[in-house]
Amino acid sequence: MPEDMLFLAGTISAIAAVLVLRFSWARPGRSRLLNAAGWLLLALSIAAGWAFAGAWGVSIISLWAMVTAFVVLAYAAWKSPSAKRKPSNRRAGMLPEAGEPFRLAGRLTTFLLIVLAGMVSSVALAIATRWISLLIGASEADANVLALFAAPLGWTMLAFLVLMTDSRKRQLAIIAIPVASAIPALVSGSPL
Amino acid sequence: MSVAIEPATVKKSLSAHAAIGLIAGALLYIVSLTGTVAIFYQELQRVEQPNAPEMASITPEAVQHGVEAVLASEAGKPSTTHLYVHLPDEELPRTAVTTDTQAVYLAQDGKITGPEEIAWSDFVVKLHYTLNLPTLVGITIVGILGVMMLALAVSGVVAHPRVFRDAFRLRARNDGGVGLADWHNRLSVWTLPFSVAIALTGALIGLASITAYGIAADDYQGDVEAVYGPIFGEEGEADTRPAPVPDVATALVHMAREYPDVRMTYAILHDPLTQGQHVQIVGEHDKRLIFGEYYAFDADGSFEHKVGLADGEWGQQAAASTYQLHFGTFGGLPVKLAYLLFGAALTAVCATGTYIWLGKRRRRGIEEPRIRGAWHGVIIGTPLALTITLLARFAFGNEFPFAIAFWIALVVAVVGGAVVMKRKAGGR
DSSP states (O other), rough: OOHHHHHHHHHHHHHHHHHHHHHHHHHHSOOOOHHHHHHHHHHHHHHHHHHEEEHHHHHHHHHHHHHHHHHHHHHHHHHHHOOOOEEEEEOOOOOOOOOOOOOHHHHHHHHHHHIIIHHHHHHHHHHHHHHHHHHHHOHHHHHHHHHHHHHEEEEHHHHHHHHHHHOHHHHHHHHHHHHHTTTHHHOOOOOO | OOOOOOHHHHHHHHHHHHHHHHHHHHHHHHHHHHHHTTTHHHHHHHHHHHHHHOEEEEEEEEHHHHHHHHHHHTTOOOSSSSSEEEESSSSSSOEEEEESEEEEOOOOOOOOEEOOHHHHHHHHHHHHHHTTSOHHHHHHHHHHHHHHHHHHHHHHHHHHHTTTTTTOOOOOOOOOOOHHHHHHHHHHTTTHHHHHHHHHHHHHHHHHHHHHHHHHHHHTTHHHHEEEEHHHHHOOOOOOSSSOOOHHHHHHHHHHHHOOSSSSEEEEEETTTHHHHHHOOOOOOETTTSSSSEEEOOOOOOEEESSTTSSOOOHHHHHHHHHHHHHHHHSHHHHHHHHOOOOOOOHHHHHHHHHHHHHHHHHTOOHHHHHHHHHHHHHHHHHHHHHHHHHHHHHHHHSSOOHHHHHHHHHHHHHHHHHHHHHHHHHO
């Protein structure tokens, strides 16, 4: 029964966190106190979820917080007055404007860098992650799982960083770093 | 919360966000939509084949009879490498036996009642997992889409410094672009934990194969199964000499006696009818994200060991938690309904991103009727093509070529949309 109360407290805290943040962010001026209260309630709800049932509890509590936000959003949509404001015209720079060159070769190179070179680089990062994990004493299961997580996370960051960089040299360096990091693992073999 | 980010960084990030979104947008939309439908895989099976026998539970003896009957039905054919018995549970109260070549339902007494006919449900799941491509290629592409979704989340947050500050501002009643952008940004922010969890677990599942190939080439002499062995348990030594049907019933009785709180979901026979055969029972644990724990038994039904997915290394527990977290099967109907809501929101985010980009270009005087029409084709065509295949399932049966029909219908919708919009624009 005390466990159920903990879960209930976590759920209430998650819902309250969203409502407090809603109230705080709707004010004309920023209130550090209210913001802090909102984030603190959210942190408490996650702590309660973890104490109740670990990752399962955190997942459930997070879902309730998101559902609450959706209800608040639905209300905002319902009450929304007709907006007069002009929409943003910020250029994304994805395609050229009239008269600008298309730079097909450059675009294709960037695409291949992210997809093909990114794949090789992220697998290399996984191999390096596993090798280092084993070296510092992780079990084989933990090291292999860390490697499986490292590939998608590493690839995400590589894709983002490559697209944030204009210089082709710097892009190649970003891709090359994880490959270089795997060289000791490839050369020295298994620490097992 | 407002984060001070350099304007140049914001601009570059918006460009990165648009680039990824436009290149991967259509496939992300298809994967998001099919993933949202696939949340209800168990329920869809019941709709697709409503007359299959249902039961709250089944006795170990009936399971044993069923296993023996299925293996006997395959006598004289190449023997199956694995045999899976799905045990009835709340979400799918059916007992089904699947081998390498067939899937059948069992009645309460263990008799075979007929074939499992859930080809449409399986098609939707396969479309989500592999885009109906060969498994390794398809699952890797879907894994890459997971990576792109994560990169979209990162670039989206960086490109919109007020994204949290404006998290509740929804100017829905505006058709000039503000409303669309607000829907896109608000749904993105509030599904962010969900999107990151879904994208990361999806990318992990999708890229596990190629990552494991890399690790295996580096450290396991190319043996990919050896990468997974420390996590999910090793396959036993193969011994192809013939042997009698293994004792599944004794294993199930042991589970019920020793682990009364564990919900048994599957009985798996490895290399049945050989001397190397062994039995695994998969057991779900309450209030856990793991899909279950593997309980290993020998062919006589004697308990050997647990693999450790429930209480072993944290890596094992984390790896075993990815599937339920991805498919929303860890908390019954309430969680599935929440996943339906957020999955629909994520699908809407994928759809609106390209419309926002097209809208900005239109406001700058650049009209692209073909691209706009093709995008209409993707957005309307995907659910339409899914609906056509579902109707075809009921009209033409289980053998209908769902994947071919889906992709033809989608291509027609995309090309048709482009042609119609171009003609409309030309007529003005």
